[in-house]
Amino acid sequence: MIKAAILGYGTVGSGVYEVIKKNKDIITGRLGDALQVKYVLDLRPFEGDPVQEVLVHDVDIIMNDPEVAIVCETMGGEHPAYEFTRRALECGKSVCTSNKELVEKHGPELIQIAKEHKCSYLFEASVGGGIPIIRPLRTSLAQEEVLSITGILNGTTNYILTKMETEGLAFESVLARAQEKGYAEKNPDADILGFDACRKIAILTSLAYGKKVDFEDISTEGITAITDVDFAYAKKMGATIKLFAKSVKKGDKYYALVAPFIVKPENPLYAVKGVFNAILVNCNMGGETMYYGKGAGKLATASAVVADVLDCARHIGKHLDIRWEDEKLAISPIDGAVRKFFVRVSSTDEAQIQDVFGAVEMFAGVADGECGFVTEEMTEAEYRDKAAKFGSVLSMIRVD
Amino acid sequence: MIKAAILGYGTVGSGVYEVIKKNKDIITGRLGDALQVKYVLDLRPFEGDPVQEVLVHDVDIIMNDPEVAIVCETMGGEHPAYEFTRRALECGKSVCTSNKELVEKHGPELIQIAKEHKCSYLFEASVGGGIPIIRPLRTSLAQEEVLSITGILNGTTNYILTKMETEGLAFESVLARAQEKGYAEKNPDADILGFDACRKIAILTSLAYGKKVDFEDISTEGITAITDVDFAYAKKMGATIKLFAKSVKKGDKYYALVAPFIVKPENPLYAVKGVFNAILVNCNMGGETMYYGKGAGKLATASAVVADVLDCARHIGKHLDIRWEDEKLAISPIDGAVRKFFVRVSSTDEAQIQDVFGAVEMFAGVADGECGFVTEEMTEAEYRDKAAKFGSVLSMIRVD
Numbered sequence: 001m002i003k004a005a006i007l008g009y010g011t012v013g014s015g016v017y018e019v020i021k022k023n024k025d026i027i028t029g030r031l032g033d034a035l036q037v038k039y040v041l042d043l044r045p046f047e048g049d050p051v052q053e054v055l056v057h058d059v060d061i062i063m064n065d066p067e068v069a070i071v072c073e074t075m076g077g078e079h080p081a082y083e084f085t086r087r088a089l090e091c092g093k094s095v096c097t098s099n100k101e102l103v104e105k106h107g108p109e110l111i112q113i114a115k116e117h118k119c120s121y122l123f124e125a126s127v128g129g130g131i132p133i134i135r136p137l138r139t140s141l142a143q144e145e146v147l148s149i150t151g152i153l154n155g156t157t158n159y160i161l162t163k164m165e166t167e168g169l170a171f172e173s174v175l176a177r178a179q180e181k182g183y184a185e186k187n188p189d190a191d192i193l194g195f196d197a198c199r200k201i202a203i204l205t206s207l208a209y210g211k212k213v214d215f216e217d218i219s220t221e222g223i224t225a226i227t228d229v230d231f232a233y234a235k236k237m238g239a240t241i242k243l244f245a246k247s248v249k250k251g252d253k254y255y256a257l258v259a260p261f262i263v264k265p266e267n268p269l270y271a272v273k274g275v276f277n278a279i280l281v282n283c284n285m286g287g288e289t290m291y292y293g294k295g296a297g298k299l300a301t302a303s304a305v306v307a308d309v310l311d312c313a314r315h316i317g318k319h320l321d322i323r324w325e326d327e328k329l330a331i332s333p334i335d336g337a338v339r340k341f342f343v344r345v346s347s348t349d350e351a352q353i354q355d356v357f358g359a360v361e362m363f364a365g366v367a368d369g370e371c372g373f374v375t376e377e378m379t380e381a382e383y384r385d386k387a388a389k390f391g392s393v394l395s396m397i398r399v400d
Numbered sequence: 401m402i403k404a405a406i407l408g409y410g411t412v413g414s415g416v417y418e419v420i421k422k423n424k425d426i427i428t429g430r431l432g433d434a435l436q437v438k439y440v441l442d443l444r445p446f447e448g449d450p451v452q453e454v455l456v457h458d459v460d461i462i463m464n465d466p467e468v469a470i471v472c473e474t475m476g477g478e479h480p481a482y483e484f485t486r487r488a489l490e491c492g493k494s495v496c497t498s499n500k501e502l503v504e505k506h507g508p509e510l511i512q513i514a515k516e517h518k519c520s521y522l523f524e525a526s527v528g529g530g531i532p533i534i535r536p537l538r539t540s541l542a543q544e545e546v547l548s549i550t551g552i553l554n555g556t557t558n559y560i561l562t563k564m565e566t567e568g569l570a571f572e573s574v575l576a577r578a579q580e581k582g583y584a585e586k587n588p589d590a591d592i593l594g595f596d597a598c599r600k601i602a603i604l605t606s607l608a609y610g611k612k613v614d615f616e617d618i619s620t621e622g623i624t625a626i627t628d629v630d631f632a633y634a635k636k637m638g639a640t641i642k643l644f645a646k647s648v649k650k651g652d653k654y655y656a657l658v659a660p661f662i663v664k665p666e667n668p669l670y671a672v673k674g675v676f677n678a679i680l681v682n683c684n685m686g687g688e689t690m691y692y693g694k695g696a697g698k699l700a701t702a703s704a705v706v707a708d709v710l711d712c713a714r715h716i717g718k719h720l721d722i723r724w725e726d727e728k729l730a731i732s733p734i735d736g737a738v739r740k741f742f743v744r745v746s747s748t749d750e751a752q753i754q755d756v757f758g759a760v761e762m763f764a765g766v767a768d769g770e771c772g773f774v775t776e777e778m779t780e781a782e783y784r785d786k787a788a789k790f791g792s793v794l795s796m797i798r799v800d
Contacts (some may be wrong), residue, residue: 001538021686023543031724124540130686131534132540139539140524140532142430143423143706190503212431268692271671280692285419286703289693292668296687303686306543313723323430331497343742347669 001034003279005062007084008043008075011052012098015302016072017051020309027251027306031264033314039066050301056192061347063087070090072305078345088111089121090300094316096308097124104199108212108326118319122308127200129154133279137207138322141253144283146208149249153200153294156184156191157223157243159260161260163239163269170228171187183275191385194243194258204279207322208247211329213256219334221259224340230395232358232366233344241397242272261400262342262374272325315319318391335381340399344372346392356390401434405482408444408475409451412498412525415702417451417774420709427706431713438468439652458719463487472705473497482506489513491522494716494742496708498525498701505600507688508612508726518700520720522708527600528553531693533679533783537607538722544683546608548648550800553600555695556591557623557643561660562673565640565651570628583675593622594643601645604679606649607722611729614658619734621659632766635746637774639664641797642672653732661742661800662742662774688800724747735781740799744772746792756790775800 004020006013020027020037028034040054046052059080062068071088073095075081081102085095090113097103102110103123114121124134129153137146152158156178163174165169175192180183190196195215202215223243234241242263247256263270268290272278277295282288294300295329313319343360345353350362360373375383404420406413420427420437426435439456446452452623459480462468468608473495475481481502485495490513497503503523514521524534528551537546549752552558556578576594578584590596595615601743602615621645642663642726647656663670668690672678682688685774694700711720726787745753748771760773775783789791 019543023545023685026545027543063736131689132536134534135540136536139711140535140704143427143703143708145423145426167729205588265671266673268671268676271665273666274435276668283703285423285706286700287694287697289531289691291689291690291691297598297687298687303543303683304540308539310542311539321432 001036002031002069003038003067003068004072004309005039005068006037006074007041007059008073009040009044009046009073010076011298012190012301012305013040013074013340015050015298016305017073019306027310031312035313036149038065059084063091064370068093068098069316070094072309073099074305075099076101078102078105081202084108085121086113089117089119092117092119094119094122094312096122096305096312098305099289100199100223101128102202104215106204107203107206111322111324115319115321118212118317119320120312120315122311122320126306127203128277128291129293129295129297130304131277131279131291131295133204133291134207135307136291137204138280141283146249146281146283147254149201149204149208149246149279149283150269151197151201151279152202152242152269152272152277152281153197153245153295154191154243155277156188157197158165158181158272158277159303160192160276160279161226161241161243163222164226164228165231168228168231168244169226169386170175171226190393192224194220196310197243197245198258201256201258202211203249206365209249209329210323211327211331212326213331217331218256218258223260225395226260228395229366229397230344231253233342233363233372234262236244236363237262242269244400248337250325253336254329254336255334256331257337259398261398263400267400296359335379336382338377340377341375341383342372342397342399343388344370344389344394346370346394353390356386370394402431402469403436403438403467404470404472404709405439405441405468405473406439407434407459408471408473409440409444410447410474410476411698412552412701412705413472413697414451415561416474416705419702419706421486428612428759429712431710432681433713435709435713457646461485463491468493469716470496470709472709473499475499476501478505479501485510485511489519492517492519493645494519494522495706496522496712498664498705500526500599500603504555504603504615507603507606507784508724511722511724515719515721518717518800520712520715521793522711522720524708525704528677528679528691529605529693529695530703531677531679531691531695531696531699533604533691534607535682535711536691536708537604539685543680546681546684549601549604549608549646549679550669551597551601551604551645551679552642552669552672552677553645553679553695554591554643555677556588557597558672558677559583559675560592561623561626561643562642564626564628565631567633568628571624571626585675592624594620597643597645598658601647601656601658604723605647606729609649609654609729610723611727613729613731617731618656619659622687623660625795626660627795629766630744630797633742633763633772634662636763640670642669644800648737650693651662652734655734655737656731657734657737659798661675662800667800675777704782735779737780738777740777741775741783742772742797742799743775743787744770744794745790746794753790756786770794
């Protein structure tokens with residue numbers, strides 16, 4: 001019998017409890033041993049809820065119980081999740097978490113503590129919710145050099161962009177509806193400004209290259225500037241617009257960026273609609289693989305936490321190695337990154353456009369007195385210079 | 401230093417050699433130890449090829465060398481691959497393979513031998529080439545009840561169907577072109593009749609439920625009956641046609657089928673084009689996840705073999721448990737499976753059609769004297785009865 005504890009009976013924590021309970025027999029069969037939730041820590045009383053049988057209000061009970069081999073940290077936030085995680089690991093208890101903030105901030109340190117105490121710190125649920133991506137990166141792609149990672153890593157923004165595309169609506173009205181439906185927070189900034197996706201690509205990039213990527217080093221643009229007019233141009237191109245979180249290794253340089261991109265149907269991420277997430281990984285040997293599923297939601301996220309619990313249960317007394325050193329990975333300034341740009345200008349003077357931007361693919365204006373075009377490949381710095389010289393740029397979206 | 405041997409220096413075997421050589425430093429970094437190919441077994445001489453340094457013609461050299469901890473079986477076929485695999489496992493050497501025939505036929509037995517000798521038998525590359533699917537099923541989805549698996553598991557047929565769709569060509573002409581390009585074998589039967597996909601879904605279904613699925617128990621139809629006319633109807637429906645390999649758990653019954661399906665854009669498999677493969681897994685807690693990538697090809701397949709090698713290298717002296725008992729999983733007759741059917745008939749008599757098939761969604765004929773329609777949900781047996789009664793059915797394609 002493997003005994004576990006859950007810290008925090010909120011959305012994800014109660015989901016973890018539910019998954020372990022509902023799939024008890026399946027888990028026992030696969031593990032060859034029963035898995036029991038011995039404690040759930042929460043300050044609230046949850047009167048009448050069956051969780052009361054195992055509910056405790058004092059974390060010491062869990063930390064001091066040598067029977068508890070695995071702890072699920074589903075509290076979220078930095079404190080006291082950080083202190084509780086440290087303590088559990090120092091007691092030799094493996095910790096499985098969905099807390100991307102903590103992972104992004106303290107991942108290397110907590111992995112090191114786990115290593116010293118022959119236990120594991122796993123965090124599949126911290127990126128991409130129910131999508132297996134961290135374990136595949138660590139195991140299935142361990143033999144690969146990762147050339148690029150491109151993710152649709154935020155369900156709220158993907159939902160908004162999908163609705164803008166399919167219903168031709170403006171950003172604000174779709175956001176309002178998403179908030180009504182509970183797909184967007186009352187304060188949606190972390191999602192719509194790209195910060196959530198940024199933390200997630202920071203974690204994935206760190207794991208791909210074994211060093212620490214600070215999310216502050218990643219250029220981040222949200223989707224607030226995307227308009228229905230941009231979508232009208234995308235449609236003309238037979239394309240759509242997606243918020244990509246992207247990192248690329250080019251020679252010995254690393255680039256990372258969160259921004260909206262024009263995406264063509266040839267890209268498998270094109271078809272990822274609504275609240276679904278997906279991550280496309282390009283490797284030097286096996287080429288492209290993609291991982292798709294629910295990027296959020298109670299049971300999907302909880303399921304990923306429980307997958308980690310089972311992995312820990314199969315490796316009691318052993319450290320599951322994750323290469324993520326505290327040394328910083330140098331992210332090169334975005335200025336040197338090369339790509340094509342879709343540009344919309346308040347001008348229809350093709351000669352003048354080509355004079356500044358060079359050979360471009362033109363798209364007739366969807367409104368009077370403007371037009372759109374796609375440039376040849378150039379660096380971000382080159383684009384910025386040309387745009388400044390031209391002057392009347394209405395919007396720019398990078399082309400994948 | 402971990403030492404490995406490769407049995408068979410054909411397409412996949414030479415790919416394994418190449419992946420280990422090219423990504424040597426990455427592998428050493430991730431493994432914390434070097435991985436060396438000590439021997440390559442092949443009867444051919446390969447004069448002038450650097451592989452000669454490690455080439456041996458006698459399998460005994462490998463079996464008798466206690467330094468060899470891991471063996472890659474990339475010979476294909478049943479014999480002598482089976483005997484060599486058994487021998488290696490009995491020597492306590494883990495075996496990693498891309499040989500789906502052997503896995504499908506002898507999987508449970510070879511896993512059991514590995515277990516008894518504290519080593520592992522891994523076969524990620526046997527299904528979906530470079531796509532991580534077997535390891536995710538075993539680890540990331542270990543906490544889940546699998547409700548269904550739907551795979552595009554054969555690149556040749558997906559290439560042919562994609563070309564038929566995009567270029568409006570007939571099956572025969574696309575097949576001929578695929579053969580020219582090397583995307584289809586000279587004798588393409590194993591692909592186009594669905595047998596290859598059938599073996600693969602048999603393996604995945606076995607792993608999902610821990611029991612043996614015989615591929616002979618799976619109803620299998622290929623794509624040879626699909627015409628450009630069928631695609632014209634699919635287009636009217638805003639859909640496409642894909643060869644699906646599918647297994648479903650419904651209550652305590654299991655169904656499995658390989659057949660062409662009408663697929664709508666809402667299905668993430670809709671966007672899987674050309675030689676790419678993908679597997680959509682629906683689970684009771686986390687919902688749908690999909691795994692996408694190159695289903696075949698030298699380096700993609702080899703990369704998956706090397707992923708298994710690294711997994712074995714991290715678990716020397718330990719058995720990586722795969723639940724796959726020799727007990728047979730009862731696959732229910734397809735007659736009881738419920739779905740909608742697209743039917744094309746040489747009649748335009750809507751009243752008569754509805755009289756036999758009930759309420760249907762009609763599609764005007766793309767040629768004179770015929771029409772197409774989609775039925776309501778009914779069992780396969782019910783459909784067959786109605787089709788026999790109606791008489792003039794030109795083609796039927798299941799609707800996903």
